[in-house]
Amino acid sequence: MKSLGVIVEYNPFHNGHxxxxxxxxxxxxxxxxxxxxxxxxLQRGEPALVSKWTRTKMALSNGIDIxxxxxxxxxxxxxxxxxxxxxxxxxxxxxDNVCFGSEQGNIQDFERTIQLMNEHKETYDTFVQxxxxxxxxxxxxxxxxxxRLTENKEKVLDLTKPNNILGFHYVKAIQEQKSSMRPCTIExxxxxxxxxxxxxxxxxxxxxIRKHLFDNSGNIEKVQRFVPEPTYDLLGHYxxxxxxxxxxxxxxxxxxxxxxxxxxxELSAVYEVEEGLEHRLIHTMKESSSFHEFMTKLKTKxxxxxxxxxxxxxxxxNTKKDTMLKVSASKQSEYIRLLGMSxxxxxxxKQIKKxxxxxxxxxxxxxxxxxxxxxxxxxxxxxxxxxxxxRSDWMLQEFSKPPIRYDETEARSI
Amino acid sequence: MKSLGVIVEYNPFHNGHxxxxxxxxxxxxxxxxxxxxxxxxLQRGEPALVSKWTRTKMALSNGIDIxxxxxxxxxxxxxxxxxxxxxxxxxxxxxDNVCFGSEQGNIQDFERTIQLMNEHKETYDTFVQxxxxxxxxxxxxxxxxxxRLTENKEKVLDLTKPNNILGFHYVKAIQEQKSSMRPCTIExxxxxxxxxxxxxxxxxxxxxIRKHLFDNSGNIEKVQRFVPEPTYDLLGHYxxxxxxxxxxxxxxxxxxxxxxxxxxxELSAVYEVEEGLEHRLIHTMKESSSFHEFMTKLKTKxxxxxxxxxxxxxxxxNTKKDTMLKVSASKQSEYIRLLGMSxxxxxxxKQIKKxxxxxxxxxxxxxxxxxxxxxxxxxxxxxxxxxxxxRSDWMLQEFSKPPIRYDETEARSI
Numbered sequence: 001m002k003s004l005g006v007i008v009e010y011n012p013f014h015n016g017h018x019x020x021x022x023x024x025x026x027x028x029x030x031x032x033x034x035x036x037x038x039x040x041x042l043q044r045g046e047p048a049l050v051s052k053w054t055r056t057k058m059a060l061s062n063g064i065d066i067x068x069x070x071x072x073x074x075x076x077x078x079x080x081x082x083x084x085x086x087x088x089x090x091x092x093x094x095x096d097n098v099c100f101g102s103e104q105g106n107i108q109d110f111e112r113t114i115q116l117m118n119e120h121k122e123t124y125d126t127f128v129q130x131x132x133x134x135x136x137x138x139x140x141x142x143x144x145x146x147x148r149l150t151e152n153k154e155k156v157l158d159l160t161k162p163n164n165i166l167g168f169h170y171v172k173a174i175q176e177q178k179s180s181m182r183p184c185t186i187e188x189x190x191x192x193x194x195x196x197x198x199x200x201x202x203x204x205x206x207x208x209i210r211k212h213l214f215d216n217s218g219n220i221e222k223v224q225r226f227v228p229e230p231t232y233d234l235l236g237h238y239x240x241x242x243x244x245x246x247x248x249x250x251x252x253x254x255x256x257x258x259x260x261x262x263x264x265x266e267l268s269a270v271y272e273v274e275e276g277l278e279h280r281l282i283h284t285m286k287e288s289s290s291f292h293e294f295m296t297k298l299k300t301k302x303x304x305x306x307x308x309x310x311x312x313x314x315x316x317x318n319t320k321k322d323t324m325l326k327v328s329a330s331k332q333s334e335y336i337r338l339l340g341m342s343x344x345x346x347x348x349x350k351q352i353k354k355x356x357x358x359x360x361x362x363x364x365x366x367x368x369x370x371x372x373x374x375x376x377x378x379x380x381x382x383x384x385x386x387x388x389x390x391r392s393d394w395m396l397q398e399f400s401k402p403p404i405r406y407d408e409t410e411a412r413s414i
Numbered sequence: 415m416k417s418l419g420v421i422v423e424y425n426p427f428h429n430g431h432x433x434x435x436x437x438x439x440x441x442x443x444x445x446x447x448x449x450x451x452x453x454x455x456l457q458r459g460e461p462a463l464v465s466k467w468t469r470t471k472m473a474l475s476n477g478i479d480i481x482x483x484x485x486x487x488x489x490x491x492x493x494x495x496x497x498x499x500x501x502x503x504x505x506x507x508x509x510d511n512v513c514f515g516s517e518q519g520n521i522q523d524f525e526r527t528i529q530l531m532n533e534h535k536e537t538y539d540t541f542v543q544x545x546x547x548x549x550x551x552x553x554x555x556x557x558x559x560x561x562r563l564t565e566n567k568e569k570v571l572d573l574t575k576p577n578n579i580l581g582f583h584y585v586k587a588i589q590e591q592k593s594s595m596r597p598c599t600i601e602x603x604x605x606x607x608x609x610x611x612x613x614x615x616x617x618x619x620x621x622x623i624r625k626h627l628f629d630n631s632g633n634i635e636k637v638q639r640f641v642p643e644p645t646y647d648l649l650g651h652y653x654x655x656x657x658x659x660x661x662x663x664x665x666x667x668x669x670x671x672x673x674x675x676x677x678x679x680e681l682s683a684v685y686e687v688e689e690g691l692e693h694r695l696i697h698t699m700k701e702s703s704s705f706h707e708f709m710t711k712l713k714t715k716x717x718x719x720x721x722x723x724x725x726x727x728x729x730x731x732n733t734k735k736d737t738m739l740k741v742s743a744s745k746q747s748e749y750i751r752l753l754g755m756s757x758x759x760x761x762x763x764k765q766i767k768k769x770x771x772x773x774x775x776x777x778x779x780x781x782x783x784x785x786x787x788x789x790x791x792x793x794x795x796x797x798x799x800x801x802x803x804x805r806s807d808w809m810l811q812e813f814s815k816p817p818i819r820y821d822e823t824e825a826r827s828i
Binding site for chain 2: 257287
């Protein structure tokens, strides 16, 4: 079976995702699609709107055949680490292609740019350090350094665009890991405009969908036209059972507790808490009565909002520097955790089983692995939003729950 | 001024406390009374019903002249450490007498028993180890060893009684610290029976008063006849502003978060988490949906309920073994934190000022001290029950709040 990998968060799965999936299948002729998906916490350092299990159901009911979890050690990191973890998993699952959305929309531009960067690595690094010395954040300095390096050069990537940056690291990781996967890309801006089924009014970004939900007290009707029917049903079901969608404010009390009941040296041992920031965290938290207020007061020119949110996520999940550096050093996942599959997905896994070198985990109880312990702590943290006794049931399920099996005969056509 | 020290929790201040205070003053002829009072967490390993500030007001409006805080490092410990910290503070404040309630009611029995114990220390220690080897908890083994040592001896203490145990350690600490304070004791059982103002129906233990409050959804009317009027008014005021009284269940989510989002080695670094208990904590917490359920499942013959509750308090406040052992090694407080005073109390402090060797703190901002940091973390933890923005205001006050000054002309006569 010809296989395609996609790297996703599906927070939540919307019409734009469906368009990307349909187009990717058409372009590559894939018969089976594997999604590597972030777990409970996302790359921007936020809790997912709904749990990874519900997002797995969204994926399966919209045409994905296999959903595997991107471990916390990669999912909550900057683009480079996020990409290397994702690619190691898709490559480990023997995908023929990997297809990502980008503002550029042309895979040759990615390959050409990476070659250029490889040839001028030292000059580029010097430029980055110069911009950092001028007080720019790391992402901004990287972007400015790149602009200077590529001045007057044609057909290079626009690396001020977030999806181009991710794509750049996907392609780079494929090369570095000597993977045989073929990358391809679909233009993201204006995606769907030319397709009769996806007009202007049916596509909205996940960010704007989440904003719609939170601005309307979790009322899901406002987002109905932007999401496929299974997503709409699953959002409704989640809302009914949990009461509301997950957002940072739900975890503010825990974050405050973590910051104000730790010593400065304990805080500085947390991943991404850079030198001296521990005192600023304590001082700022004392005067903040919401997560938004805290972040607004914490923000400086030096650190991006996303960078600080990721740091907060690591504080919340108690992720230490030494552990994170140890587990993410290899840049490759130590296991592949299966969250769900269709019958076709199951057949594909059976087919590739003997070639796969990374252990595939169907459930986590009894497995001892430091990288996996981080996923478990992330799920335990995420579950703190729930009320008892549902919370205990939910945590216990995390250990014993087998992957979701999705019967394709029930699947809605895409 | 002739001064008297009392060691209290006032959780809450009730008629029995008032009786003890009145009797102590009468017996010693004291002109000024100093109470060293536990802060937000108590010796049984529980959060106080109401904050230390409200309990300070209860004390001052019932005839106490000076209220100082017993640091967390002593307040949440077994009797021996609790006593040595308390005595060091009262002695530091130049009290002439210290008066405590006991089941024995006779100070000579305490002195005689301590002398006996000093003379047979080795035999006693051997007995304790024998009973521990038989599987008894430390307090139970101590009590059995003592019974064996004092078989057929007359006029020794009944050390199966909790207040006798505390009193024993007060008198012992006075001797060890070579303090010039004179101890005295008032019989506790049946206290008030002989006094016309305190009949059977107006005295109830703090435990039964708290039970009354929690069994009746915090309805304070049921406890009115057991507490002086200022206590009743202050309980009503607290209930109105905070919504409910503090109890362990309010902190269950934080405890669950602490236990399930820490590594086993982080848990085993917490004070009182004995070898191997960290795995039991994680395992038990996963299956518990309330504090009571958790404790019931955690309880074994080896550890008393109180011992386990204290361990939970240390988990909640993030109190590490190394820090606790360091700060409580000297068995004496490094500072005296003033919570409140009457005019008479203020005059007394002015009088003794030059003789006092331990620093007296009126507020904590700017003071760097590891023992004090524990008090601050305890207050921050305690405040997690509150809703924002009241919580932030409350935490900030902890740093800047001066001692409560109580005008005696307002004082109700006792």
